[in-house]
Amino acid sequence: MNIKGSHEAFWWSLFSVGGVVSAMVVPVLVFATIVGPGLGWDVFADAMRYDRLSRLLGNQLVKMGLFVVIALSLFHAFHRIRHLITDLHVPVPGMPVAALSYLLAIVGTVVAAIVLWLM
Amino acid sequence: MGSKVTFEVFRFDSETEESSYQDFEMEYEDEWVILDGLNYIKGFIDGSLSHRWSCRMGVCGSCGMIVNGYPTLTCSTFIRDYLPGPIRVEPLTNFKVERDLIVNLDDFLRKLQQISPWIVRDEERAIEHGEYLQTPAELATFKQFTLCINCMLCYSACPVVSHELNFIGPAVLTLGHRYNLDSRDQGADMRLDEMLSSDGIWSCTFVGECSQVCPKHVDPAGAIQQSKVSGVMAYFKSFVMSSGSRE
Amino acid sequence: MRRPRYCMVFVREVTAIFVVAYVIVLLSLVVSVGGDPESYEAFRDFLASPGMLVFGVITLLFTLFHSVTFISLIPRGMAVWRNGKRVPASTIAGPGFVVFAAVVAVVLLVLLP
Numbered sequence: 061m062n063i064k065g066s067h068e069a070f071w072w073s074l075f076s077v078g079g080v081v082s083a084m085v086v087p088v089l090v091f092a093t094i095v096g097p098g099l100g101w102d103v104f105a106d107a108m109r110y111d112r113l114s115r116l117l118g119n120q121l122v123k124m125g126l127f128v129v130i131a132l133s134l135f136h137a138f139h140r141i142r143h144l145i146t147d148l149h150v151p152v153p154g155m156p157v158a159a160l161s162y163l164l165a166i167v168g169t170v171v172a173a174i175v176l177w178l179m
Numbered sequence: 180m181g182s183k184v185t186f187e188v189f190r191f192d193s194e195t196e197e198s199s200y201q202d203f204e205m206e207y208e209d210e211w212v213i214l215d216g217l218n219y220i221k222g223f224i225d226g227s228l229s230h231r232w233s234c235r236m237g238v239c240g241s242c243g244m245i246v247n248g249y250p251t252l253t254c255s256t257f258i259r260d261y262l263p264g265p266i267r268v269e270p271l272t273n274f275k276v277e278r279d280l281i282v283n284l285d286d287f288l289r290k291l292q293q294i295s296p297w298i299v300r301d302e303e304r305a306i307e308h309g310e311y312l313q314t315p316a317e318l319a320t321f322k323q324f325t326l327c328i329n330c331m332l333c334y335s336a337c338p339v340v341s342h343e344l345n346f347i348g349p350a351v352l353t354l355g356h357r358y359n360l361d362s363r364d365q366g367a368d369m370r371l372d373e374m375l376s377s378d379g380i381w382s383c384t385f386v387g388e389c390s391q392v393c394p395k396h397v398d399p400a401g402a403i404q405q406s407k408v409s410g411v412m413a414y415f416k417s418f419v420m421s422s423g424s425r426e
Numbered sequence: 427m428r429r430p431r432y433c434m435v436f437v438r439e440v441t442a443i444f445v446v447a448y449v450i451v452l453l454s455l456v457v458s459v460g461g462d463p464e465s466y467e468a469f470r471d472f473l474a475s476p477g478m479l480v481f482g483v484i485t486l487l488f489t490l491f492h493s494v495t496f497i498s499l500i501p502r503g504m505a506v507w508r509n510g511k512r513v514p515a516s517t518i519a520g521p522g523f524v525v526f527a528a529v530v531a532v533v534l535l536v537l538l539p
């Protein structure tokens with residue numbers, strides 16, 4: 061089959077898988093890293109101790125998990141942002157908006173890999 | 180009998196390009212639908228009013244209009260549900276108006292053709308071999324999507340249609356999906372070429388308003404979403420196939 | 427925004443901005459954990475500041491909105507058939523939320539002492 065010169069299916073598949081992953085993981089992370097400690101809840105403040113976190117982030121499995129969550133969430137989010145820009149009737153052609161959106165997701169993913177494994 | 184209601188009807192004259200709203204006050208009966216009100220106006224108040232209708236029973240799909248801002252099948256909606264009024268009646272949005280409440284169907288019909296909404300066979304079976312058989316379970320997979328009456332309310336409701344003129348749109352994409360699911364059909368590849376093109380399913384952001392306004396509970400939004408999943412499978416399969424053929 | 431649903435979809439799309447914003451915070455957190463303890467403590471204080479708490483609460487609301495809308499819409503895109511009948515969307519959405527709860531539990535288990 062000739063899929064008329066478009067890789068939309070690819071981006072959409074990342075969008076939807078990323079949508080599921082971010083839906084399940086992001087809120088609890090937001091709570092555990094910002095809201096919980098911010099409200100002064102001891103469990104969360106305790107969880108955020110330097111020694112605990114550096115030990116946790118030393119674990120390859122945790123790193124991999126975090127990387128997958130971040131990458132997929134970015135591809136999900138930038139696909140949405142692309143459509144948000146169209147929906148707002150911003151007078152720019154669709155192609156560059158799409159290209160720039162996905163480029164930002166790719167850059168973000170690369171940055172995440174660097175941060176997780178090289179820093 | 181004897182209660183009065185006012186219709187604020189959109190009027191448009193394509194020759195002078197002038198548009199306005201005209202108020203019509205009339206006595207109505209409890210069992211009247213919006214379409215009865217319009218027919219009363221045309222018959223007894225102002226014969227120049229133009230609107231489409233035919234079956235008066237929610238089957239032909241020609242009487243769709245905007246009633247109080249919402250895409251509505253006027254033969255299936257009672258006046259009494261809009262009281263005290265006034266009731267504003269306008270032509271379907273996202274279409275070019277021809278005259279008063281009548282919109283231009285050319286684009287929609289072109290899109291309908293584009294998707295080949297009929298059973299496509301690689302090779303037609305000879306008449307003497309009889310009909311194509313189908314089990315009830317096979318029928319059930321697409322039955323819901325056959326209920327569409329082409330009323331185009333979903334086009335009027337869709338924000339993507341409003342900013343992408345060539346977007347194939349809810350009803351037609353749903354029809355494409357319906358034939359792709361049909362066990363008797365062999366034209367899915369051809370249809371997917373259109374459905375996965377830049378005018379096809381990927382423009383849909385799953386707003387879901389089409390399914391909300393659909394008088395036949397066709398759920399076009401769901402159908403398009405399901406096509407996207409099939410599109411993703413077809414996409415990844417096409418790589419497996421082409422890498423396979425190189426060996 | 428002519429209709430409530432358009433508005434709802436707009437909010438749904440806006441949740442993406444908060445996802446990106448949080449990813450940036452998360453990566454900064456990872457970077458600062460990679461540094462020395464003092465700079466990490468400074469970052470922690472910043473995270474606990476009232477401004478960040480407000481940001482966190484808003485982000486939490488938006489991302490939760492994303493979770494609820496996304497998970498409940500998944501079944502609309504799948505046609506699951508059993509005994510010649512389509513399994514209703516609500517039946518499929520249920521397990522979606524169970525998985526959601528399980529994932530939250532696992533994350534907390536890993537994260538909390």
Ligand code: SF4
Nearest residue numbers: 327328330331333393
């Ligand atoms: S899908 Fe529903 S709203 Fe759209 S044309 Fe068909 S019957 Fe009308």
Ligand code: FES
Nearest residue numbers: 234235240242254
């Ligand atoms: S007149 Fe036929 S559907 Fe309304």
